[in-house]
Amino acid sequence: MSAQLIDGRAIAEQIHAETAATIQQLKTQHRLTPGLAVILVGENPASVAYVGMKDKMCARLGIHSEKIHLPASTSQGELLNLVNDLNFRSDIHGILVQSPLPDQISEDVIFAAIDPTKDVDGFHPLNVGKLALGDPTSFVPCTPAGVHELLIRCGITVEGAHVVVLGRSRIVGRPVSLILSQKARHANATVTVCHSRSRNLAAICRSADILIAAIGVPRFVKADMVRDGAVVIDVGINRVDGKLVGDVDFDAVKDKAGWITPVPGGVGPMTIAMLMHNTVLAAKRRHGLA
Ligand code: GUN
Numbered sequence: 001m002s003a004q005l006i007d008g009r010a011i012a013e014q015i016h017a018e019t020a021a022t023i024q025q026l027k028t029q030h031r032l033t034p035g036l037a038v039i040l041v042g043e044n045p046a047s048v049a050y051v052g053m054k055d056k057m058c059a060r061l062g063i064h065s066e067k068i069h070l071p072a073s074t075s076q077g078e079l080l081n082l083v084n085d086l087n088f089r090s091d092i093h094g095i096l097v098q099s100p101l102p103d104q105i106s107e108d109v110i111f112a113a114i115d116p117t118k119d120v121d122g123f124h125p126l127n128v129g130k131l132a133l134g135d136p137t138s139f140v141p142c143t144p145a146g147v148h149e150l151l152i153r154c155g156i157t158v159e160g161a162h163v164v165v166l167g168r169s170r171i172v173g174r175p176v177s178l179i180l181s182q183k184a185r186h187a188n189a190t191v192t193v194c195h196s197r198s199r200n201l202a203a204i205c206r207s208a209d210i211l212i213a214a215i216g217v218p219r220f221v222k223a224d225m226v227r228d229g230a231v232v233i234d235v236g237i238n239r240v241d242g243k244l245v246g247d248v249d250f251d252a253v254k255d256k257a258g259w260i261t262p263v264p265g266g267v268g269p270m271t272i273a274m275l276m277h278n279t280v281l282a283a284k285r286r287h288g289l290a
Contacts, residue, residue: 004154004260006154008265008268008270009269012272014153015149015274020061022280023061023062023063023280033091035283036063036096037066037094038051038055039079039097039098040068041070041071041097041102042070051067053272054096054275061276063279063280064091066092074105079097079105083114084113087113093286095118095119118282120282122175123141124139131175131179142272143176143274144176145274145278146267146271147212147235147267150233150266154259156210162190162192162207162209163190163192163210163211163212164194164205165191166211167195167214177193192204206225209230210231211226213248214236214247215236216238216247217236218236218247219240219246220248222249223253226256226257229258230256230258231257233266233267234250234260234267236263237268246261246263250263
């Protein structure tokens with residue numbers, strides 16, 4: 001193995017320590033306890049696991065959390081009513097509705113109903129628009145923010161780099177491309193967004209200084225798609241024969257890349273770290289402290 005391993009667990013722990021210190025300060029100096037509501041609809045096993053992890057991390061850091069588990073048969077109207085109630089609660093600073101939602105509920109409608117100042121996922125159209133405009137008062141979606149933070153904390157130069165993003169999803173591909181192409185410190189990258197209709201995919205990937213894989217196809221990125229010494233960030237979480245694998249063929253690519261994230265233990269832990277960070281930020285903003 002020649003690549004340096006990016007230890008997402010260790011970096012997430014650093015962020016958790018910083019967040020926990022901020023929370024203690026808010027409690028002692030401002031009598032303020034950040035509060036997060038996490039809504040799960042149905043029994044998607046991955047979602048059940050993620051929501052459980054988010055809830056546990058809140059408890060560990062001192063965030064008040066409410067896990068609300070609704071049946072898969074919940075109507076859009078019922079979920080809207082719940083979101084609306086949470087929008088008006090002064091003890092709840094962040095609201096997260098776990099995706100995916102059952103077919104009878106439109107994610108677009110639900111995300112747009114969340115108070116944008118409580119939208120710790122950054123999926124509300126107002127926050128997406130602010131991110132596109134470079135307005136720093138937006139909430140930045142957690143997984144892409146986690147990818148950015150990994151690059152920064154590993155000392156990887158983003159400025160001027162060619163970043164190739166595989167995938168254009170609302171949750172990862174699109175926002176990570178916006179973050180890294182911003183006119184800002186630790187950004188200013190040249191970003192190419194590729195997707196299922198892109199021609200010459202392998203050649204484009206080979207031109208990347210930083211390759212971000214978020215397409216949801218197990219082991220899609222092979223060694224011949226990676227330039228010697230490139231940084232490879234694997235956002236994929238796929239279950240194959242009971243084993244978690246990413247969107248990168250790790251065993252083949254690790255000998256080619258300069259840096260690489262493992263799955264699990266790479267980007268995954270960063271998502272929760274940034275969610276905790278965003279929740280504290282929402283509480284601080286509500287009280288004029290940020
Ligand atoms: N499903 C997968 N990732 C996420 C996320 O970051 N937020 C929400 N709400 N749902 C998800």
